[in-house]
Amino acid sequence: MMVKSDVCIVGSGPGGAVLAYLLAKQDISVVLLERHSEVAREFRGEFLNEEGEGILKKHGLFESVERLGLLRMEQIEYWHDGQMFKRIFPELPVDHVGIHVPQNHLLTAILNEAEKLDSFQLMMNTRVTDLIQNEMGRFSGVKARKDGNELEVHSSLIIGADGRFSMVRKKAGIPVVIKNHGYDLLWAKIPAPEGWKPSIKMALVNDSQVALFTQAGGFIQIGWNIEHGSFPHLRKQPFEPFIEDLLIAFPELKKVVCENIRSWNDFILLDVYSSYCETWTKDGVALLGDAAHTMTPTGAFGLNCAMKDADILADLIKGCIMWEDTGFLGLKIAEPERKAEIERLQAMQVDKEISFAAQFAANV
Numbered sequence: 001m002m003v004k005s006d007v008c009i010v011g012s013g014p015g016g017a018v019l020a021y022l023l024a025k026q027d028i029s030v031v032l033l034e035r036h037s038e039v040a041r042e043f044r045g046e047f048l049n050e051e052g053e054g055i056l057k058k059h060g061l062f063e064s065v066e067r068l069g070l071l072r073m074e075q076i077e078y079w080h081d082g083q084m085f086k087r088i089f090p091e092l093p094v095d096h097v098g099i100h101v102p103q104n105h106l107l108t109a110i111l112n113e114a115e116k117l118d119s120f121q122l123m124m125n126t127r128v129t130d131l132i133q134n135e136m137g138r139f140s141g142v143k144a145r146k147d148g149n150e151l152e153v154h155s156s157l158i159i160g161a162d163g164r165f166s167m168v169r170k171k172a173g174i175p176v177v178i179k180n181h182g183y184d185l186l187w188a189k190i191p192a193p194e195g196w197k198p199s200i201k202m203a204l205v206n207d208s209q210v211a212l213f214t215q216a217g218g219f220i221q222i223g224w225n226i227e228h229g230s231f232p233h234l235r236k237q238p239f240e241p242f243i244e245d246l247l248i249a250f251p252e253l254k255k256v257v258c259e260n261i262r263s264w265n266d267f268i269l270l271d272v273y274s275s276y277c278e279t280w281t282k283d284g285v286a287l288l289g290d291a292a293h294t295m296t297p298t299g300a301f302g303l304n305c306a307m308k309d310a311d312i313l314a315d316l317i318k319g320c321i322m323w324e325d326t327g328f329l330g331l332k333i334a335e336p337e338r339k340a341e342i343e344r345l346q347a348m349q350v351d352k353e354i355s356f357a358a359q360f361a362a363n364v
Contacts, residue, residue, distance in 0.1 A: 015306030
C-alpha cells in the first residue's frame with residue numbers, strides 16, 4: 001500500500017497532533033502515523049502551563065479540551081512532617097498554577113477537530129520501520145507496518161514527533177546528546193481523599209523530592225525521586241518503611257495509600273534524563289518535542305514545549321510551501337531561537353532540581 005501527502009508526521013502525541021491539525025487547517029495534506037491502536041493510554045506529563053494553554057486557545061482548541069475534562073490547580077504547597085509551611089497562589093489575571101489535562105482528552109479533542117478536514121488522514125496501529133531516500137539522498141517518505149501489512153508514505157517532509165526514543169531521528173542519523181540528572185522517578189496513581197483541593201504539593205522525604213499532583217477525575221499522581229539506577233536495589237528492601245515515610249509527610253493520604261499501594265509493583269519507574277539534538281532538521285526530516293529535546297519532569301515543560309514547536313513549525317512549513325522552498329530550508333530559521341529557549345528551560349530545570357532542598361532548609 002502506498003500513500004502520498006505533503007507532510008508525514010510520525011507520532012500523534014500532543015506535538016504531532018497539534019501540528020497535523022494546524023497544517024490540515026491550511027489545506028496542506030497530512031498523514032499522521034501512530035503506532036498505538038488508541039489514544040486512551042496512560043501518560044505521565046499531563047500539565048499545561050500558561051504557554052500551552054495559550055497555544056490551545058489561539059487555535060480554538062481549548063474549549064473542546066475543557067468539555068472533555070480538565071482541572072485547574074488552585075495552589076502549590078510545601079509540606080514538612082505532615083504540616084504545610086508555604087503556599088503559592090496564582091498571580092492575577094491567571095486563575096491557576098497549572099492545568100491537569102488527561103492526555104487522552106487532549107488528543108481526542110485535537111484529533112476530532114482534525115478529522116473534520118479533508119486534508120488530514122490518521123493511521124493508528126502503524127509502526128514506522130525505516131525512512132525512504134530518493135536518488136539525491138533526501139528523505140522522501142517512510143516505510144511502516146499497519147495492522148501487520150506493509151505501508152509506504154511518500155511526502156515532501158517527514159516530521160519526527162515520536163518521542164524520546166524517536167525512530168525517525170535514529171533512521172535519519174541525527175545524533176542526540178543525553179544528560180543524566182542523577183535521579184529516576186517512581187510514579188503511582190491513587191484516588192484523592194474526600195475534600196482534597198486541586199493542588200500541587202511538595203515535600204522532602206529522606207532528602208528526596210516527593211510531589212503530589214491532583215488530577216482530573218478525582219485522582220492524585222505521586223512523583224517520588226529516587227537515586228538514578230537505584231530501583232533494582234530498592235525493590236529488594238522491605239516495602240513498608242518506604243511507604244511510612246510518605247505517610248509521615250502527608251498523613252491524610254494514609255487510607256488511600258494503604259488501599260492502593262501495597263507493593264513495589266504499584267509504582268512505575270521513569271528513567272529520567274534530558275536530551276538535545278544539535279540539529280532538528282536534516283534532508284527532508286524535522287524533529288519536534290521529545291524527539292528533538294527531551295525534558296525532565298521538573299516544571300512540567302515537555303508537553304508545552306512540544307506544542308510550541310508545533311505552533312512555530314506550522315507557520316514555517318506553510319511559508320516553505322507558499323514560496324516553493326522544496327528543500328524546506330526555511331525550517332532552519334526557527335532553530336537558533338527555539339534552541340536558545342530550550343537551553344534556557346533545561347538549565348532552569350537543573351537549577352530547580354539542585355535548589356529544591358533549599359525550600360525546606362528552615363523546616364528540616
